[in-house]
Amino acid sequence: MKFKDYNIHDEIKRALDDMGIHTPTDIQEQAIPEILKGESTHILAQAKTGTGKTLAFSIPIVEFLDPSLKKVQTVILVPTRELCKQVYHVISKLGTNRRLKSVEVYGGVSINRQIEKIKAGAQIVVATPGRLIDLFKRNAISFTAVQFVVLDEADRMLDMGFLPDVDYILFDAMKNVYPRLLLFSATMLPEVKDIMMDYSLDENIVEIDVSRDDLTVSACKQYYYLSDPKYKYNSFIRLLNREKPSSFIVFVNTKRWAVSLRKKMIKDKRISFRVGLLQGDMSQRQREITMSDFRNKKITCLIATDVAARGLDIPHVSHIFNYDLPVGNPENYVHRIGRTSRMERAGIAISLVENEEMNMIRRIELFMKRDIRRYYLTREEREQDKARHRTYPTIKETKKQLEGLEDEEYPETIADTSIYG
Numbered sequence: 001m002k003f004k005d006y007n008i009h010d011e012i013k014r015a016l017d018d019m020g021i022h023t024p025t026d027i028q029e030q031a032i033p034e035i036l037k038g039e040s041t042h043i044l045a046q047a048k049t050g051t052g053k054t055l056a057f058s059i060p061i062v063e064f065l066d067p068s069l070k071k072v073q074t075v076i077l078v079p080t081r082e083l084c085k086q087v088y089h090v091i092s093k094l095g096t097n098r099r100l101k102s103v104e105v106y107g108g109v110s111i112n113r114q115i116e117k118i119k120a121g122a123q124i125v126v127a128t129p130g131r132l133i134d135l136f137k138r139n140a141i142s143f144t145a146v147q148f149v150v151l152d153e154a155d156r157m158l159d160m161g162f163l164p165d166v167d168y169i170l171f172d173a174m175k176n177v178y179p180r181l182l183l184f185s186a187t188m189l190p191e192v193k194d195i196m197m198d199y200s201l202d203e204n205i206v207e208i209d210v211s212r213d214d215l216t217v218s219a220c221k222q223y224y225y226l227s228d229p230k231y232k233y234n235s236f237i238r239l240l241n242r243e244k245p246s247s248f249i250v251f252v253n254t255k256r257w258a259v260s261l262r263k264k265m266i267k268d269k270r271i272s273f274r275v276g277l278l279q280g281d282m283s284q285r286q287r288e289i290t291m292s293d294f295r296n297k298k299i300t301c302l303i304a305t306d307v308a309a310r311g312l313d314i315p316h317v318s319h320i321f322n323y324d325l326p327v328g329n330p331e332n333y334v335h336r337i338g339r340t341s342r343m344e345r346a347g348i349a350i351s352l353v354e355n356e357e358m359n360m361i362r363r364i365e366l367f368m369k370r371d372i373r374r375y376y377l378t379r380e381e382r383e384q385d386k387a388r389h390r391t392y393p394t395i396k397e398t399k400k401q402l403e404g405l406e407d408e409e410y411p412e413t414i415a416d417t418s419i420y421g
Contacts, residue, residue: 006032008063011097016059019093025052026210028059034206035060035182042181042200045208046188050338053184057150058091061124064147067099070121071145075179077129077166079156081106082291087152088126100124107131108283115140129157129165136173146179154185154192163191170199186338187331220320220337223373224351224361232352233261235377236323237270239350245319247294250303251336253324255279258303261323265301273301280305306332314339322351325360330367 002023003016027047035043047053065073078084088104095102103117105127118141135141181199185192227235252258258279265275276290276299293299295314317340326332340347353361365371376382
């Protein structure tokens with residue numbers, strides 16, 4: 001079934017055609033009809049990153065809203081300024097033909113222009129929680145006509161400490177209204193479910209899950225190289241010259257190393273990539289310029305800390321390089337590699353791994369229920385490794401060691417020989 005067959009306004013269909021979008025993804029196919037039923041149901045949806053969640057809630061919202069009512073009718077809460085801008089870009093395009101007005105609301109820029117747009121009759125507000133609360137406390141926004149509240153990347157909002165702000169918005173700022181809650185998340189933590197249960201009183205909830213068996217992007221080819229820390233940078237440069245990525249993101253774990261790595265790459269005569277930087281200490285203006293340059297291919301390499309691991313929707317990213325493996329939760333790896341293979345496009349994720357980080361590789365594999373294949377920088381390295389019979393446990397073996405499961409409870413996904421590349 002294509003969007004042209006959906007029972008939605010022709011203006012929305014024309015907007016989708018203009019965007020080059022004709023066929024719904026899995027999350028869109030499941031969520032849109034449920035929201036369009038027009039009942040007082042709430043949506044609790046889990047979908048992996050890069051699957052089109054934004055359109056899954058934007059299409060029915062634009063279908064339902066009243067263009068003649070010049071009041072805020074939808075609030076979309078997002079965790080980051082980058083995601084705020086991206087969601088705003090999509091839903092404003094979608095609503096143009098229906099003459100719906102949208103506004104993006106986030107900190108780090110003047111609040112006065114945002115207030116002006118709200119007072120001018122914006123019906124859709126895409127906002128980070130802190131700035132929205134600021135507007136509410138200034139009496140610059142009213143929620144009396146709100147029909148929908150969307151929590152996009154809800155798990156990330158919890159990670160960033162926004163739960164008190166979300167609670168304030170839902171239970172205090174909107175205490176006199178009861179809009180439908182559409183909650184979308186890449187992972188369904190108990191705390192995320194609690195938000196929905198508390199708000200809905202565990203009633204009229206439609207749960208959708210299109211990611212339980214494959215959280216990571218299946219189209220993404222993933223492999224790693226073992227690297228000595230002393231030679232890691234040179235190994236990285238060698239990989240760049242081997243892969244010749246057209247547009248890529250390099251993830252590191254610290255802001256200081258992000259700055260240092262960019263300087264090294266700019267000075268390095270062995271490569272000719274135009275290198276940009278995205279990290280937490282940058283001003284909003286600097287971040288916007290960097291992202292614009294990356295989208296427009298003025299920058300071909302973006303060095304980023306995990307501030308960029310969620311929400312960035314850049315369709316032309318060919319490669320993700322994990323110069324540093326993420327620390328802590330293996331799920332962070334999934335969100336990093338989700339910056340490639342967007343909307344089922346093929347992509348490549350490569351990690352540089354030190355010997356003591358092999359445990360983290362195994363944790364990531366267990367989390368994804370999928371092996372990450374090892375490749376070699378040189379033929380000699382591969383032959384030496386095979387001669388030593390140096391292997392690591394498969395994910396099945398590791399799972400059994402950790403949980404004592406029987407073979408039939410956790411089938412092997414890739415043959416043992418995969419470690420030899």
